[in-house]
Amino acid sequence: xxxxxxxxxxxxxxxxxxxxxxxxxxxxxxxxxxxxxxxxxxxxxxxxxxxxxxxxxxxxxxxxxxxxxxxxxxxxxxxxxxxxxxxxxxxxxxxxxxxxxxxxxxxxxxxxxxxxxxxxxxxxxxxxxxxxxxxxxxxxxxxxxxxxxxxxxxxxxxxxxxxxxxxxxxxxxxxxxxxxxxxxxxxxxxxxxxxxxxxxxxxxxxxxxxxxxxxxxxxxxxxxxxxxxxxxxxxxxxxxxxxxxxxxxxxxxxxxxxxxxxxxxxxxxxxxxxxxxxxxxxxxxxxxxxxxxxxxxxxxxxxxxxxxxxxxxxxxxxxxxxxxxxxxxxxxxxxxxxxxxxxxxxxxxxxxxxxxxxxxxxxxxxxxxxxxxxxxxxxxxxxxxxxxxxxxxxxxxxxxxxxxxxxxxxxxxxxxxxxxxxxxxxxxxxxxxxxxxxxxxxxxxxxxxxxxxxxxxxxxxxxxxxxx
Numbered sequence: 001x002x003x004x005x006x007x008x009x010x011x012x013x014x015x016x017x018x019x020x021x022x023x024x025x026x027x028x029x030x031x032x033x034x035x036x037x038x039x040x041x042x043x044x045x046x047x048x049x050x051x052x053x054x055x056x057x058x059x060x061x062x063x064x065x066x067x068x069x070x071x072x073x074x075x076x077x078x079x080x081x082x083x084x085x086x087x088x089x090x091x092x093x094x095x096x097x098x099x100x101x102x103x104x105x106x107x108x109x110x111x112x113x114x115x116x117x118x119x120x121x122x123x124x125x126x127x128x129x130x131x132x133x134x135x136x137x138x139x140x141x142x143x144x145x146x147x148x149x150x151x152x153x154x155x156x157x158x159x160x161x162x163x164x165x166x167x168x169x170x171x172x173x174x175x176x177x178x179x180x181x182x183x184x185x186x187x188x189x190x191x192x193x194x195x196x197x198x199x200x201x202x203x204x205x206x207x208x209x210x211x212x213x214x215x216x217x218x219x220x221x222x223x224x225x226x227x228x229x230x231x232x233x234x235x236x237x238x239x240x241x242x243x244x245x246x247x248x249x250x251x252x253x254x255x256x257x258x259x260x261x262x263x264x265x266x267x268x269x270x271x272x273x274x275x276x277x278x279x280x281x282x283x284x285x286x287x288x289x290x291x292x293x294x295x296x297x298x299x300x301x302x303x304x305x306x307x308x309x310x311x312x313x314x315x316x317x318x319x320x321x322x323x324x325x326x327x328x329x330x331x332x333x334x335x336x337x338x339x340x341x342x343x344x345x346x347x348x349x350x351x352x353x354x355x356x357x358x359x360x361x362x363x364x365x366x367x368x369x370x371x372x373x374x375x376x377x378x379x380x381x382x383x384x385x386x387x388x389x390x391x392x393x394x395x396x397x398x399x400x401x402x403x404x405x406x407x408x409x410x411x412x413x414x415x416x417x418x419x420x421x422x423x424x425x426x427x428x429x430x431x432x433x434x435x436x437x438x439x440x441x442x443x444x445x446x447x448x449x450x451x452x453x454x455x456x457x458x459x460x461x462x463x464x465x466x467x468x
Contacts, residue, residue: 021222022422023163023199024327025388028315029364031135031195032231032260033286035309035340036061036171037394038105038131040078041409041463045398046344047357051293051307052251054185054241057108057129060173062291062307063239063253064187067127067177070110076465080105080132084457086139088421090449091375093142095160101134105461120181128174135167135197139421141451143204146377147424149443156205156443159217161423161451167197167229175237185241193233193258201225203424203436205443220436220443222426227266233258233286241293251293257313260284269437271428283318287311287338304345311338338364344396353400353409361392370422371447379447387450390419405467413459422448 037048039058050058054066056074083100108129115121143158150156175189201222208215239253262282269275290312295305314335317324344357365388372382398411426434427444435442 021199021201021225021227022388022425023165023201023225025330027165027197027199027229028284028327028331029335029389031169031197032233032258032284033311033315033338033364036131036133036169038078038080038133038459038461040076040106040108040465041398041411041461042346042353042355042400043106044413044459044461045355045357045396045409045411046305046346047342047359047394047396047413049305049307049342049344049357049359051253051291051305052241052249052295053297053303053305054177054251057110057127057173058106059177059187060127060129060175060189060191060237062309063241063251063293064127064175064189064237065177065185065239065241065251065253067110067125067175067187068123068179068185069177069241070112070125070127071123072467073110073112074465074467075109076107076463077104078106078461078463081460082134082457083459084137084455086137087454088139088141088451089453090141090144090451093144095140095142097138097140099136099138101136103132103134105133105459106131106463121178122182123179125177125179126175127177128172130172131170133169135165135169135195137163137165139163139451139453141421141423141449143206144373144375144377144449145206146375147373147449148377149205149445153210154441155208155210157208158424158449159204159206161203161449162200163421163423164200164202165197167195170194183243187239187241189237191235191237191255191258193231193235193260195229195231195233195262198228199226201423203443218438218440220438221267221269222436223434224266224268227264229262229264231260231262233260235259239291247297247299249293249295249297251291251295251307253291253293255289255291257288258286260286269435269442271437271442275437282320282324285316285318287313287315301348302346305343307340307342309340309342313337334366334368336362336364336366338362351402353398353402355396355398355400355411357396359392359394359396361394363391364389370425370450372422373424373447373449382450384420384450386419387422388419390417392417407465407467409463409465411459411461413461415457416455418452418454421451421453423451424449
């Protein structure tokens, strides 16, 4: 077995969590705990800031009470073209990759029921909303020839590494909203989540055969990868919204944790060649979230909104073994209560609409220390403020036009984030087996190579709507 010894080691949850594929951390924080951002073009243009305004089916994202604001029934469909670019750098060497997806980003509708009574209750409205989000994310990092592993037969130099995720995340919301005296609105929603993804973690090494002087390249796969996951989740939401004098509005909403059931199929490897495929189930509870909103409607021509959302709890796996315990310890020590602030505005010029918005989401991970390879190939303890994930900035712009009962909206949305991506850590001590494996050998490394990754995403959406 080829092994790289450890120079400096900090025994902590951050160390043990790397014994699993670090994609588990990234997916828990981003895929399963992250918010769904693919709405209508209006929603996207305003960076999702609609919590105190409401009026359409995307209210189910922020505050279901917004359904009660609608006074006419509506159906919408949104086409989405999404593109992302990842640039990964390791000590001056970098690689970039871009990919695009085209799909149905959102379908929604509101059915309004006017209550012809003498009570203050004016409307009871029903709404549904479906959103689909591509999970595709490929990160390729160039190698570093000073990161070497060897024995009397072969010498290996790191040539490149890749994380590759492919899949789809969807969310179906159904809810009810009520209008009390055209002044206070109440709502409740049921949220059904699904995820399907395939995850790969591979390293390529330049192999030099010492006896024959032959050089070739060999692929190694991280233990327990590739893996596939199919997951379903459920959450509930409650909200209220009200009008204040002077055109001001307020909103408040609460979304329960999402209870996920995850079914995983993964590959495993042994040095004696007894490789195979296995399956396991996991249950995950993601954070409880609260949203406070403030809005201002100056006239029929201008409105603006600010939302603030915070995760009150942390991700937690139901413990069935050491893997879940390690994950929970890591999140207990290093997961932040994520907050997000969103601001958006709309201006109307007769039948034209002009929209814009900005959103900022905080870093979900606190500083983490780990043993890391330096440029000369030695290893030392280093601390990272943006390991696995980081804060995210999003801007949105959009236009729209009403053709009486029909309307068309278009939006452009850009988001970016920079974070540190660790890889290569993995070892086999008899109790823990997390090495990288090829057809002929394995590589053990008790330190990580850490790349700097810049992720940029651009979404273009067009919504067609009909009010009746």
